[in-house]
Amino acid sequence: MRIPAVALAAACLAVLPLTGCASAGGVATPASAGAPSSAGPTTAASPAASGAAADLAGTTWRVREVDGETVRFDGTSVTVTAGDRSSTAAWTAQGDEVLVAPASASLAGGAPAAWLTEATRVARDGDGWALADASGRVTARLDPTGSASPAPTTPTTLLETAAPRSGVVDRPASALEGRWVVAGQAKAAITFTNGTWVATADCRSGAIGSRGAYRVLPGGRLLVLRTATPIRGCPVFDGAPPVRAGAITGIARAASFRIADGVLTLFDRAGTTLGALSRP
Numbered sequence: 001m002r003i004p005a006v007a008l009a010a011a012c013l014a015v016l017p018l019t020g021c022a023s024a025g026g027v028a029t030p031a032s033a034g035a036p037s038s039a040g041p042t043t044a045a046s047p048a049a050s051g052a053a054a055d056l057a058g059t060t061w062r063v064r065e066v067d068g069e070t071v072r073f074d075g076t077s078v079t080v081t082a083g084d085r086s087s088t089a090a091w092t093a094q095g096d097e098v099l100v101a102p103a104s105a106s107l108a109g110g111a112p113a114a115w116l117t118e119a120t121r122v123a124r125d126g127d128g129w130a131l132a133d134a135s136g137r138v139t140a141r142l143d144p145t146g147s148a149s150p151a152p153t154t155p156t157t158l159l160e161t162a163a164p165r166s167g168v169v170d171r172p173a174s175a176l177e178g179r180w181v182v183a184g185q186a187k188a189a190i191t192f193t194n195g196t197w198v199a200t201a202d203c204r205s206g207a208i209g210s211r212g213a214y215r216v217l218p219g220g221r222l223l224v225l226r227t228a229t230p231i232r233g234c235p236v237f238d239g240a241p242p243v244r245a246g247a248i249t250g251i252a253r254a255a256s257f258r259i260a261d262g263v264l265t266l267f268d269r270a271g272t273t274l275g276a277l278s279r280p
Contacts, residue, residue, distance in 0.1 A: 053093035053122050054159035060149035061128060061142035065115065070145060075154035080113055089117070090225045093159045094255065096121050098131075099215050099223035102195075115140035120215070157269065161221075162255035165271045168220040171259060176216055180247075180264045180277035188248060190277060197224070199248045212252065219256075222266075226252035247275025 056073040063069040069082040078100060079088045089101040100117050119131035119139050129142040182188040188201045198211045212226040247266050254266040254274055266274040 052095055052161075053098045054156060056093075056122065056129065057156045057159055058149060058152040060145055060147075062145045063115070064128075064141040064143050066113075066140075069113075071116065071142065072149065075152040075156040076158060077154065078116065080116065090227065092223050092225055093122075094161045094217060094221055094223060096123060097215075097217055097223060098122055099213060099225055101225055101227050102213055158253070160269045162267070162269045163271045164220055164256040165258065165267050165273075167258045167260060168256045168267070169258075170219050171216070171257075173216040175259055176214075176257065176264070179280055181280045182247065182275070182277055186280070189280070190248060190251060197251065199251060201248055210248075210251075220258065221256045222254050224252055224254045246273075247277050250274035 057075050058073070060070055060072040063071055063080075066082070069080060072079045072081070073091070076090060076092075077088050078091045079086055091098060091100045093099070098119055098121065100119060102117050115131065116139070118133045120134045121132045123130050123132070125141055127144055130138050131140045131142070132138050176192045177194070179189055179191045185201075190197055190199045192214065195213055195215060196211070197214050210226055211228055212224060214222060214224045216222060247264075250266065250268065251274070253268045255269040256267045256271075258265045258267070263276050263278050265276045268274055
């Protein structure tokens with residue numbers, strides 16, 4: 001018996017627009033930019049000198065290239081502040097590799113700050129940090145602000161480096177691209193296209209469609225962000241529960257992948273299986 005009720009999933013928007021204070025043409029240090037402060041990193045506990053992006057969680061920095069602009073890194077988000085304006089984007093990392101929600105994920109206002117969204121790697125730079133894009137060009141340098149920064153307010157587990165399972169090997173990004181479906185659920189699928197993923201699902205899958213960004217890393221590792229989940233409604237079924245589409249519901253936690261015999265298996269940072277999909 002089907003109960004005529006409707007369960008609405010609330011809209012979940014993980015990304016807000018970042019301030020467009022940085023110059024659109026990339027990073028060019030202005031003559032007025034101050035020299036790095038001799039003060040230590042601005043966090044309740046100074047980050048280790050490992051150079052891992054996870055060390056940024058719970059720290060606040062001054063953007064050397066943009067006067068009056070600061071950036072605060074939390075466990076799952078990064079906030080840029082300039083005067084009385086501030087905006088937040090989702091971010092994730094493994095080792096020194098980072099992924100920040102892209103400009104296309106903005107919902108309103110100007111484009112996010114290019115120096116942040118174009119960054120793919122971070123490295124220690126004296127008392128601060130340097131952010132660089134895929135070509136190695138430095139997009140911004142971060143200097144201490146000289147004041148304390150609160151500890152992370154959100155979990156930092158999505159900044160940890162993955163421990164890949166057996167069979168997880170180096171694969172080109174092209175191996176992941178295209179449509180992958182959940183067995184027995186033709187409408188439950190994830191399509192990967194040039195750094196953007198879109199998930200679709202029917203009510204029986206137990207998952208809600210969403211979209212986001214991703215990047216394939218060496219060694220079969222992944223950086224994945226969910227940038228939006230649309231509003232949708234599904235009937236509540238009596239009897240057997242819907243088939244669970246774990247690969248779709250857990251996509252934002254995916255940290256490595258394996259492709260074997262036409263099957264894509266996604267794993268989280270601990271190497272736990274999130275779910276499997278196959279080519280249609």
